[in-house]
Amino acid sequence: MEESNIPKVYDPQSFEKKWYKYWEEKNLFHAEVEADKKPYSIVIPPPNVTGQLHMGHALDNTLQDILIRWRRMQGYNTLWMPGCDHAGIATQAKVEEALRKEGKSRHDLGRDKFLERVWDWKNQFGSHITMQLRSLGSSCDWERERFTMDEGCSKAVREVFVSLYNKGLIYQGTRITNWCPRCSTALSDIEVDHETEAGHFYHLRYQVEDTAEYVQIATTRPETMFGDTGVAVHPEDDRYKHLIGKTLILPLVGRKIPVFADEYVDPDFGTGAVKVTPAHDPNDFDMGQRHGLEQIVVLNNDATMASNTGKYAGMDRYECRKQLIADLKEQGFLIKIEDHEHAVGHCSRCHTTVEPLVSKQWFVKMESLAKPAIEAVKSGDIQFVPERFTKIYTNWLENIRDWCISRQLWWGHRIPAWYCDDCGQTSVVGEDLTTCPKCGSTHLHQDEDVLDTWFSSGLWPFETMGWPDKTPELKQFYPTSVLVTGYDIIFFWVARMVMMGLEFGKDIPFKHVFIHGLVRDSQGRKMSKSLGNGIDPVEVIDKYGADTLRFMLITGNTPGNDMRFYWERVESARNFANKLWNASRFMLMNLEGFDKSFVPEKSDYTLADQWILSRYAKTVQEVTNNLEKFELGEAGRTIYEFIWNEFCDWYIELSKARLYDTEAVRARQTAQYVLGYVLEHTLRLLHPFMPFITEEIWQHIPHEGESVMVSPWPADEMSKIDDAAETNMTAIMETIKSIRNMRAEVKAVPSKKSAVVLHFASETLQTVFASNQGYLTVLASAQPITLESLAEGKPENAMTAVVNGVEIYLPLKGLIDVEKETARLNKELDLLDNEIKRVTGKLSNVGFIGKAPAELVEKEREKQKGFEEKRSAVQERLVYLATL
RNA sequence: GGGGUUAUAGCUCAGUUGGUUAGAGUGCUUCGUUGACAUCGAAGAGGUCACAGAUUCGAAUUCUGUUAAUCCCA
Numbered sequence: 036m037e038e039s040n041i042p043k044v045y046d047p048q049s050f051e052k053k054w055y056k057y058w059e060e061k062n063l064f065h066a067e068v069e070a071d072k073k074p075y076s077i078v079i080p081p082p083n084v085t086g087q088l089h090m091g092h093a094l095d096n097t098l099q100d101i102l103i104r105w106r107r108m109q110g111y112n113t114l115w116m117p118g119c120d121h122a123g124i125a126t127q128a129k130v131e132e133a134l135r136k137e138g139k140s141r142h143d144l145g146r147d148k149f150l151e152r153v154w155d156w157k158n159q160f161g162s163h164i165t166m167q168l169r170s171l172g173s174s175c176d177w178e179r180e181r182f183t184m185d186e187g188c189s190k191a192v193r194e195v196f197v198s199l200y201n202k203g204l205i206y207q208g209t210r211i212t213n214w215c216p217r218c219s220t221a222l223s224d225i226e227v228d229h230e231t232e233a234g235h236f237y238h239l240r241y242q243v244e245d246t247a248e249y250v251q252i253a254t255t256r257p258e259t260m261f262g263d264t265g266v267a268v269h270p271e272d273d274r275y276k277h278l279i280g281k282t283l284i285l286p287l288v289g290r291k292i293p294v295f296a297d298e299y300v301d302p303d304f305g306t307g308a309v310k311v312t313p314a315h316d317p318n319d320f321d322m323g324q325r326h327g328l329e330q331i332v333v334l335n336n337d338a339t340m341a342s343n344t345g346k347y348a349g350m351d352r353y354e355c356r357k358q359l360i361a362d363l364k365e366q367g368f369l370i371k372i373e374d375h376e377h378a379v380g381h382c383s384r385c386h387t388t389v390e391p392l393v394s395k396q397w398f399v400k401m402e403s404l405a406k407p408a409i410e411a412v413k414s415g416d417i418q419f420v421p422e423r424f425t426k427i428y429t430n431w432l433e434n435i436r437d438w439c440i441s442r443q444l445w446w447g448h449r450i451p452a453w454y455c456d457d458c459g460q461t462s463v464v465g466e467d468l469t470t471c472p473k474c475g476s477t478h479l480h481q482d483e484d485v486l487d488t489w490f491s492s493g494l495w496p497f498e499t500m501g502w503p504d505k506t507p508e509l510k511q512f513y514p515t516s517v518l519v520t521g522y523d524i525i526f527f528w529v530a531r532m533v534m535m536g537l538e539f540g541k542d543i544p545f546k547h548v549f550i551h552g553l554v555r556d557s558q559g560r561k562m563s564k565s566l567g568n569g570i571d572p573v574e575v576i577d578k579y580g581a582d583t584l585r586f587m588l589i590t591g592n593t594p595g596n597d598m599r600f601y602w603e604r605v606e607s608a609r610n611f612a613n614k615l616w617n618a619s620r621f622m623l624m625n626l627e628g629f630d631k632s633f634v635p636e637k638s639d640y641t642l643a644d645q646w647i648l649s650r651y652a653k654t655v656q657e658v659t660n661n662l663e664k665f666e667l668g669e670a671g672r673t674i675y676e677f678i679w680n681e682f683c684d685w686y687i688e689l690s691k692a693r694l695y696d697t698e699a700v701r702a703r704q705t706a707q708y709v710l711g712y713v714l715e716h717t718l719r720l721l722h723p724f725m726p727f728i729t730e731e732i733w734q735h736i737p738h739e740g741e742s743v744m745v746s747p748w749p750a751d752e753m754s755k756i757d758d759a760a761e762t763n764m765t766a767i768m769e770t771i772k773s774i775r776n777m778r779a780e781v782k783a784v785p786s787k788k789s790a791v792v793l794h795f796a797s798e799t800l801q802t803v804f805a806s807n808q809g810y811l812t813v814l815a816s817a818q819p820i821t822l823e824s825l826a827e828g829k830p831e832n833a834m835t836a837v838v839n840g841v842e843i844y845l846p847l848k849g850l851i852d853v854e855k856e857t858a859r860l861n862k863e864l865d866l867l868d869n870e871i872k873r874v875t876g877k878l879s880n881v882g883f884i885g886k887a888p889a890e891l892v893e894k895e896r897e898k899q900k901g902f903e904e905k906r907s908a909v910q911e912r913l914v915y916l917a918t919l
Numbered sequence: 920g921g922g923g924u925u926a927u928a929g930c931u932c933a934g935u936u937g938g939u940u941a942g943a944g945u946g947c948u949u950c951g952u953u954g955a956c957a958u959c960g961a962a963g964a965g966g967u968c969a970c971a972g973a974u975u976c977g978a979a980u981u982c983u984g985u986u987a988a989u990c991c992c993a
Contacts, residue, residue, distance in 0.1 A: 043955085043956075044956085044958070045956095045958075229992085229993080378993080423923070423924080424923095426922080426923075427922080427923070427991075427992090430921095430922075430923095430992080431991095431992075434992085434993090522990095522991090523991095526991095526992095552924095557931085559988095559989085590932095590933090590943095590944090591931070591932055591933075591943085591944070592931095592932070592933085593932085593933075593935095595924085596924075596925080596932095597924090597925095597989090597990090598931090598932085599931065599932090601930090601931065601945085603930090603931085603944080603945055603946085604931075604932095604944075604945080606945090606958075607944055607945070607958095608944095609958065610956095610958045610959090611958095612958090613956065613958045613959090614955090614956065614958080614959085616955085616956080616958095617955040617956035617958090617959085618955060618956080619955080620955045620956075621955030621956080622955080623955090624954090624955070625955090661935095664935075666935075668933080669933080669934095669935085672933075672943075675943090675944095676943085683955085683956085684960085687955075691954095695954085772961095772962090775961060775962065776961095776962065776963090778961095778962090779949085779950075779961070779962040779963080780962085782949095782950080785950075785951055785961090786951095866940080869940085870940060873940085877938090877976085877977075880976055880977080881976075882975085882976025882977080883938090883976045883977065884976080885976075886975090886976055886977090887938070887976070887977075888938090891938060894938090895938085898940090902940095
């Protein structure tokens with residue numbers, strides 16, 4: 036039989052690990068392909084393999100786990116596919132940092148040895164984050180765990196690369212890209228964060244050849260001057276029209292560059308004359324293409340000045356700027372320096388200022404891939420939750436530019452391109468190449484670069500299911516049901532998965548995209564390492580339990596919005612767990628004599644039983660509806676309120692009399708039954724949110740089955756809804772509150788009971804109260820209780836309150852404080868007057884009567900009646916008081 | 920420059936197709952512990968729903984504008 040002596044206080048440490056192990060041992064997370072079962076699948080947003088769990092992960096995975104556990108209980112064949120991302124730059128940087136501590140660089144080791152080190156690192160620390168996900172309770176199918184660098188994913192990546200290349204959608208080109216001097220690699224456009232910085236406008240003097248005239252050029256980056264190959268002006272700019280076609284002399288350098296006209300130039304910006312450096316600025320690059328200008332690269336990959344910059348060669352870019360300005364000033368080329376705010380690009384990984392740089396890179400042509408991806412969302416095949424993110428997504432895709440996918444790193448999927456040293460042929464093939472298909476030479480070398488990490492992440496929904504093979508997994512679980520992720524990676528990841536999914540998975544990768552916000556600190560700042568304001572979710576789990584963290588994360592916010600982390604909110608969630616814990620304890624302590632086979636007859640149910648069962652049934656409906664709408668926070672709040680405000684605050688109290696009376700066996704058994712039914716079913720409702728505590732309690736109380744996590748989700752409880760019981764119980768509860776209120780007003784001694792007289796408007800209500808008056812005694816300290824009809828004379832020396840259909844009198848032994856009582860009733864009168872004024876105004880408005888739904892008008896009429904009845908009772912009382 | 924989000928109780932936030940006496944948690948005040956829980960219970964104070972218009976019989980909720988905060992894109 037069940038154990039009844041469970042600890043007095045909720046102690047998550049004592050059972051969380053145990054249950055996770057139990058679920059894994061019973062293999063409850065695992066999904067087999069079962070063609071006849073309805074599938075529900077989610078692929079995890081793969082965390083960085085060497086990373087550690089932060090609040091964002093905790094939120095993201097809690098949301099996924101709730102959906103997965105809920106659908107699993109609903110009977111779906113449920114797959115949550117876990118895995119990690121190899122995270123090119125981040126992981127490589129970590130290993131390089133470790134090497135640096137040994138005084139080495141990756142170049143000292145060489146590519147192969149370095150990669151061995153990375154794999155060692157991955158094997159050593161790679162399971163760290165998945166262990167942390169387990170401690171959160173994530174019910175992932177660990178048997179299927181994947182890694183973006185594993186064999187299957189590598190195969191998929193090659194397949195996709197070769198296919199896109201053969202379709203002409205991948206090409207190699209010498210173009211301007213963003214270069215991070217610290218990471219020493221090219222970046223895609225979205226890996227650059229633009230920030231407004233305070234900088235300067237340097238006004239320089241460029242002399243017109245063979246004249247005394249000069250053109251004033253304003254630049255924010257004078258050091259790129261060495262790469263200038265022209266100066267552009269707007270064709271309609273009268274100030275410069277006469278110079279178009281003329282030649283300028285580059286200061287200090289003496290090189291000759293042309294003046295040309297281009298619509299791009301904004302005559303109102305700066306001086307209206309722009310120095311053009313095609314190798315170091317994207318706009319200048321475009322102008323250079325239009326006008327056939329030479330590209331002169333003047334910066335090295337580490338952001339020092341190139342050898343073609345004379346005495347500045349080797350200097351850091353900023354050091355050079357300083358020196359150069361000094362030199363220009365000295366030689367009279369500097370006109371002035373103005374303060375100027377401008378947007379500067381930073382590496383999203385390391386925050387170093389990026390350099391736009393011309394280099395040879397691989398690109399994906401986006402236009403034809405983006406089109407169907409836009410269409411899939413516009414047509415509603417893929418739906419964003421909340422809907423507003425649709426616009427963000429489509430706007431980005433509609434203005435998309437080609438995607439630079441090559442990275443000058445070692446850790447990642449190496450580009451499957453081979454170059455023939457003899458004939459120069461480039462071959463892109465799926466298998467490692469040893470002979471040149473063109474000339475048969477064996478002198479080949481593979482492209483040194485690796486692919487952008489997001490290239491393989493983009494294949495995640497289908498590469499994890501065995502693509503390119505036609506696996507049963509793909510057939511059953513692709514497309515996945517929903518993707519859960521933060522709004523910060525819609526471009527990086529979501530959009531790319533949609534494009535790749537449509538192109539290669541031959542279908543959308545997921546039906547819904549459920550977007551959440553960021554978890555910020557209590558001041559609303561982003562949690563970050565540099566600020567040191569991050570809260571470690573593992574610390575919260577250790578101190579308060581995973582259930583507490585989960586519940587805290589999903590309540591008190593709405594989908595798509597950021598939230599703040601407060602320890603007070605953690606405590607509040609913990610208190611809720613403790614409340615549930617103790618409610619269960621209460622039940623276990625009163626289980627003696629429990630008969631599993633006992634089922635009450637309809638006539639056995641008390642009003643309180645009918646009420647809580649009805650409330651429970653409505654809770655099931657509401658929670659299920661909210662989950663279907665992805666309103667997980669609302670769903671959680673609904674269960675919270677049911678458990679705390681209805682089940683604990685009222686039903687448990689109402690059940691006590693029957694439980695303590697061991698003589699009336701049948702009544703006691705009915706109470707045990709209802710208590711057990713509601714608690715056991717409520718635990719199921721709560722299980723997706725708080726898996727551990729619900730399992731721990733569920734296993735203690737009477738139950739069927741091996742785990743609450745695979746017990747059926749409550750459904751079809753409609754027959755339990757009983758509106759009459761709810762109305763009657765509400766009247767009793769309102770009456771109890773009124774009596775408590777009055778007792779508090781007169782500072783009644785808590786241990787002493789008060790006599791109460793109740794007058795009823797209807798006989799039915801009087802009967803209901805007659806058979807339930809014990810509740811008033813226990814919960815409102817009312818005794819003796821006199822029940823009379825409204826027609827009876829009113830008690831004279833008494834306090835008064837009115838609830839719908841009931842007038843409540845609290846006769847006082849001594850004289851009542853006429854002044855205080857009058858003030859209290861006058862306040863009540865004011866309140867009622869306001870309400871009556873409002874309702875009457877509404878009801879005398881012909882527009883309202885005519886246009887509002889009849890049901891609503893009727894409701895307002897009833898309200899009016901209720902308010903007026905109360906008012907006259909209060910008024911009558913005031914008249915009486917005035918006579919004293 | 921373009922776009923998004925937010926503005927409701929001291930604080931953090933709910934309020935989902937327009938109709939509630941505008942809610943919760945936390946904090947605050949008063950009272951309460953021999954039988955689930957002080958990680959608790961009871962009672963209470965606290966809001967011109969940012970501002971100005973518009974639509975409507977009716978607006979915290981829809982629309983427009985203003986202000987402030989914040990984010991994304993360029």
